[in-house]
Amino acid sequence: MSTTRGPVIPTVTRPTSVAGAARNLVDDGARPRAGGTDIAACVEVGVTAPGPLVDLLDVPELRGVRWADDGSARIGAMTTVAELGADPLLAGAFPGLTATARALATPQIRGTATVGGNLLQRNRCTYLRNPAFDCFQTGGDSCPARTGDHLRGVVVDQGPCVAPHPSSLAVALLAYDASAVVVAGPGAGDEAERGLAELYDGSDPTRDHVLAPGDLLVAVALPRPVPGERAAHLRMAGRSRAEWPLVEVVARLECAEEGRGPVTRASVAVGGVARTPLRLPGLERALVGSVPGEALDEGVERALEGIADLCSPLPATGYKVHLLRDTVRDVLEDALESPRR
Known part of the structure; x- marks a missing residue:
């Protein structure tokens, strides 16, 4: 002890x-x-x-949203979660991100917590x-949770530690192919971008992100928004407020005909299930061609059932296999406005 x-x-x-x-x-x-x-x-x-x-708190360069001419955006790491969720321009361009921000924690926490803090929290x-x-x-x-109380632990076992990554915004930003903007060293001119997924390494049990001491996350960069996007977010928790999600899902569906036609590209990210936020590429491929307003087709249903093959549950986290599959299905049905199964 x-x-x-x-x-x-x-x-x-x-x-x-x-x-x-x-x-x-x-x-x-x-x-x-x-x-x-x-x-x-x-x-x-x-x-x-x-x-x-x-x-x-007193670094103004780290706050707010900057827009490029092509519609891409850079969100300062000290922008609060509440500011993120309340921004109408962000909601129009990246609705899955702002929906995630609005569902996070409580109003009091959203008013204080920041984008960077959420991504890099323990x-x-x-x-x-x-x-x-x-x-x-x-x-x-050792990881005492692996052989002890791990009811809220991972269902996709990536390494020695079994604590899921806690960031909700990381799930949404992963779905949007966002990048992290990092200053490595004492000069502000040393900015470098890396894919959001590169902030995390599920095989390393000693830390929750890979930034080195001295590195500073200054912003996240979002690519140009796509017209006709359909998006949905859902978090499943033991209670509705101030609870860490057991499973969290963000789906983005790029559709033809300004959102009314078939899916041309899909992005589905999940959290609360592994040491890192994850994408579901097999399901994303199966969603191409899906039609808004129609029931999920057989290919998508097979891909949903295949989620179980990605899972390696611990003795007490087997329930998350079904919870993950069903939460993903609910999110897709919401995004496509499909009839419920």
Whole structure:
């Protein structure tokens, strides 16, 4: 049993530019703090190691939405979830993303939590957040949840840790082929884009994202929106408010004839089921040709049943196999306005 973790009061710096924040992260070995809805709890119980913090609230470059001439968008990492969900231009261009933001947590949390913080938060495993236990993420050599209480754990087993990734926005952004914009080093000119999926590595049990100390997530970049998109989002949880999802699904369907014709391209992303958010490429291929207003065809139904083949449930997470399949079906029926099975 560990006795080394406990409450820590860190020092805090408050830069006013991306360059200053990046410099503090590198020079001081500090961690970034966004809205603070997660890191404060992590520091209190010792999940986050002792050390200084860089508060990003006073960096204006990290807030808001910037639009390019082609309709693509860049969303600052310090944009709040509430701002994301309430933006009418974003809702018109990326409806699955704003629907996800509006369903996340509570109004109070949405008003404080940020895009970057949601993407890079720590997982919600009760063993990680209990100072009486050690695990891979706190310097231990095992995952106590794997043989203990893992009722909310993964159903797609990617590696030693069995805590699902907690980010709802990551699911939506993955469905939109978004990129993460990262500054690696003390210079604001060192921005680099990487696919959203590249932020995570399910085989690494020691961390919830792959950014190195000193890296700063400054924005997410969304490609040009597609006319005729149909989108839907659904999260299944034990209660309707302030609960982490057991399964979460975002579907985007690009349809001919400004949304009235057959599906020409599909994107289906799922969360709450693995160490990383996932896409379902087999189902995406099967959806091409589906017609809005009609029942899901046999090919789509076969692909839905095939979701079970992707799963490797733990002893207590077998229920998620059926929950995942049925949630995906509900989302597709909502997006296509199809009759229920």
